[in-house]
Amino acid sequence: MNLLDLILRPLRMRRVTTGYPPEADIPDRGRRGTPVLSPARCDDEGACVDVCPTSAIQVIERGETKRTWKLDYGACIFCGACIESCPNQAITASNAFELASPHREGLVTSFELGGTNNG
Amino acid sequence: MLAQTRTILDECPAYLMVSPTPAPNETLVECHRNDLPTVAAYIVGRGAKLATMVGLDLTPRSRNFAVEFVFSLPAYDEFVRVRAGIPSLEGEYPSVTRTLPAAQWYEREVKDLLGITPVDHPDPRRLVLHERWPHGYHPLRKDVSPVDKPAMHDRRFDYFEVHGDGVYELPVGPIHAGVIEPGHFRFSNIGELILHLDARLFYTHRGVEKIVEGKTFDDALYTVERTCGVCTVSHAVSFATAVERLSGTRVPERATWLRTLLLELERLYNHVGDIGNICAGAGFHLGSTQGAILKERLQRLNEELTGHRFLMGVVGVGGLRYDLGSRALHAVVDAHITLRQDFETYLDTILGTDSFVTRINGPGRLDAETVLAFGGTGVTARASGVPSDYRLDHPHLAYSTVPPEQHVEQGGDVAARLLVRAREVFTSFGLVATLAEGLPAGPTTTPLEAAPAGASALGYSESPRGANVHWLMADDANRVYRLRIRSAAYANWPLVARAVVENVVPDFPLINKSFELCYACCDR
Numbered sequence: 155m156n157l158l159d160l161i162l163r164p165l166r167m168r169r170v171t172t173g174y175p176p177e178a179d180i181p182d183r184g185r186r187g188t189p190v191l192s193p194a195r196c197d198d199e200g201a202c203v204d205v206c207p208t209s210a211i212q213v214i215e216r217g218e219t220k221r222t223w224k225l226d227y228g229a230c231i232f233c234g235a236c237i238e239s240c241p242n243q244a245i246t247a248s249n250a251f252e253l254a255s256p257h258r259e260g261l262v263t264s265f266e267l268g269g270t271n272n273g
Numbered sequence: 274m275l276a277q278t279r280t281i282l283d284e285c286p287a288y289l290m291v292s293p294t295p296a297p298n299e300t301l302v303e304c305h306r307n308d309l310p311t312v313a314a315y316i317v318g319r320g321a322k323l324a325t326m327v328g329l330d331l332t333p334r335s336r337n338f339a340v341e342f343v344f345s346l347p348a349y350d351e352f353v354r355v356r357a358g359i360p361s362l363e364g365e366y367p368s369v370t371r372t373l374p375a376a377q378w379y380e381r382e383v384k385d386l387l388g389i390t391p392v393d394h395p396d397p398r399r400l401v402l403h404e405r406w407p408h409g410y411h412p413l414r415k416d417v418s419p420v421d422k423p424a425m426h427d428r429r430f431d432y433f434e435v436h437g438d439g440v441y442e443l444p445v446g447p448i449h450a451g452v453i454e455p456g457h458f459r460f461s462n463i464g465e466l467i468l469h470l471d472a473r474l475f476y477t478h479r480g481v482e483k484i485v486e487g488k489t490f491d492d493a494l495y496t497v498e499r500t501c502g503v504c505t506v507s508h509a510v511s512f513a514t515a516v517e518r519l520s521g522t523r524v525p526e527r528a529t530w531l532r533t534l535l536l537e538l539e540r541l542y543n544h545v546g547d548i549g550n551i552c553a554g555a556g557f558h559l560g561s562t563q564g565a566i567l568k569e570r571l572q573r574l575n576e577e578l579t580g581h582r583f584l585m586g587v588v589g590v591g592g593l594r595y596d597l598g599s600r601a602l603h604a605v606v607d608a609h610i611t612l613r614q615d616f617e618t619y620l621d622t623i624l625g626t627d628s629f630v631t632r633i634n635g636p637g638r639l640d641a642e643t644v645l646a647f648g649g650t651g652v653t654a655r656a657s658g659v660p661s662d663y664r665l666d667h668p669h670l671a672y673s674t675v676p677p678e679q680h681v682e683q684g685g686d687v688a689a690r691l692l693v694r695a696r697e698v699f700t701s702f703g704l705v706a707t708l709a710e711g712l713p714a715g716p717t718t719t720p721l722e723a724a725p726a727g728a729s730a731l732g733y734s735e736s737p738r739g740a741n742v743h744w745l746m747a748d749d750a751n752r753v754y755r756l757r758i759r760s761a762a763y764a765n766w767p768l769v770a771r772a773v774v775e776n777v778v779p780d781f782p783l784i785n786k787s788f789e790l791c792y793a794c795c796d797r
Contacts, residue, residue: 170569181573181577186586207495233586234594238595
């Protein structure tokens with residue numbers, strides 16, 4: 155390869171970086187995506203709580219009947235074990251990727267069981 | 274007992290007692306601790322290589338400590354494990370390092386983490402636990418809790434000093450410019466010439482081996498897989514294999530083929546990225562950016578196939594955690610056709626650039642004798658004329674059906690390590706295609722048999738940097754009692770310090786990048 159060719163090659167090359175933001179390049183992560191709960195499908199049996207290797211998932215009782223499902227993305231290792239363990243497919247892998255937060259509490263997402271998502 | 278092992282052990286000058294072991298190609302023998310140097314020298318003299326060494330606290334079970342040296346017989350696919358009991362109160366044995374230099378780090382590590390002293394070790398300084406940790410604190414002992422935080426002391430580390438007119442020291446790190454891991458390099462120089470390098474690592478020691486003790490094998494895998502970012506498949510496969518050999522579980526063929534394929538995908542993106550990094554070490558920007566682009570394309574394929582750029586989360590204990598779709602696999606093989614052509618053009622570009630070729634020829638030369646003495650593995654060994662590849666020496670997974678071609682270079686310098694990687698990239702492209710083509714149908718996971726209490730076994734795989742050897746012992750509740758992770762980086766790091774001697778300081782980044790060893794893998 156001659157020197158001129160070497161110099162011209164980068165010029166001939168098209169841009170390889172993508173335009174984020176605003177265009178995000180999101181590949182399908184399959185089962186390795188960010189876990190998200192569909193509260194309506196949750197049977198509240200706690201299979202996901204038991205299987206989580208880092209105890210990132212907790213169900214907290216609030217009063218007599220209200221219960222909150224919490225997932226801490228700061229502890230989650232995105233292993234997908236909760237997704238596999240759920241008998242009702244209540245947890246799905248999403249393509250959410252902008253999970254950063256200025257506060258530690260911002261990494262915790264919560265869903266009211268039998269109600270609507272507040273987190 | 275295995276044929277070659279019997280031939281060797283029959284003539285051994287020391288008394289050995291054979292114990293049963295679950296894995297078919299391993300033999301466990303016990304000897305008196307005072308005979309360790311004799312036995313080690315004898316076995317290595319018969320062509321064996323040190324694969325790993327483990328310190329053991331067996332006190333809850335037998336009121337004993339123990340050390341075990343594991344030797345590989347590469348030509349015969351056999352392992353000889355020599356164990357010696359250490360009475361807990363004495364806690365010492367004669368060091369084998371003077372006859373077997375490859376054991377130097379292992380013995381220092383066992384002293385730090387378990388308090389078992391190798392008497393007459395040529396370098397008795399601390400290795401894994403830095404000097405701030407209190408004396409008498411040995412975290413891998415069973416009576417030490419993993420969450421306790423002992424009070425730290427203010428002590429200085431004794432660096433190796435070179436004296437004489439004009440000799441000066443150059444400290445580099447542990448914080449470096451750029452996104453790399455921490456390590457402190459203390460150079461002793463005359464002018465630009467490096468006389469000695471004291472490399473001090475283990476800044477990223479997280480106590481992985483202690484953390485996994487008492488965990489179920491499934492849970493331990495999550496931690497083991499995260500020992501290192503770029504060798505995740507290799508560590509997961511080594512650990513899972515150790516569990517399966519220990520429990521006598523037969524993994525379905527499809528799972529072994531897919532594990533092989535994942536190992537080759539891991540080798541591909543590492544080797545291509547490492548070649549790009551060698552260019553960065555020589556200040557050749559076109560080479561480093563083009564290398565980074567190729568690596569990025571490979572990692573995106575990883576993500577499309579497995580959902581993870583570093584291929585985490587697929588390997589499971591007993592097989593795979595899920596099957597890989599044939600459509601996704603064929604998409605990878607198709608994408609490799611273009612990638613392979615682009616890699617060829619890329620190689621032509623960098624190897625056609627005279628200034629770069631001149632720069633990489635010569636620096637960081639390691640001879641075969643040094644590599645053998647210090648137990649080098651993987652690309653490091655193969656680039657110095659030492660054939661060494663666990664895919665061929667101890668054929669695991671599908672490698673017995675599809676053996677890879679072994680690429681050996683004689684130069685032992687930066688150029689040789691680059692060329693070995695470049696040739697292996699083509700071999701790996703070929704292997705991926707062959708594996709995807711001939712992939713057997715069937716299940717990808719099988720339930721685990723129970724692991725016998727107190728039994729131990731090895732698990733191993735050839736990572737992009739060499740053999741990752743995991744030594745695993747089960748407790749009586751089917752959990753991890755002791756795990757020793759010997760990464761390829763751990764075996765090769767002492768050789769980096771030797772490769773830079775008599776080179777000039779500005780060549781250090783280039784030489785270091787030609788090994789491209791992980792710190793996290795080594796430090797655990």
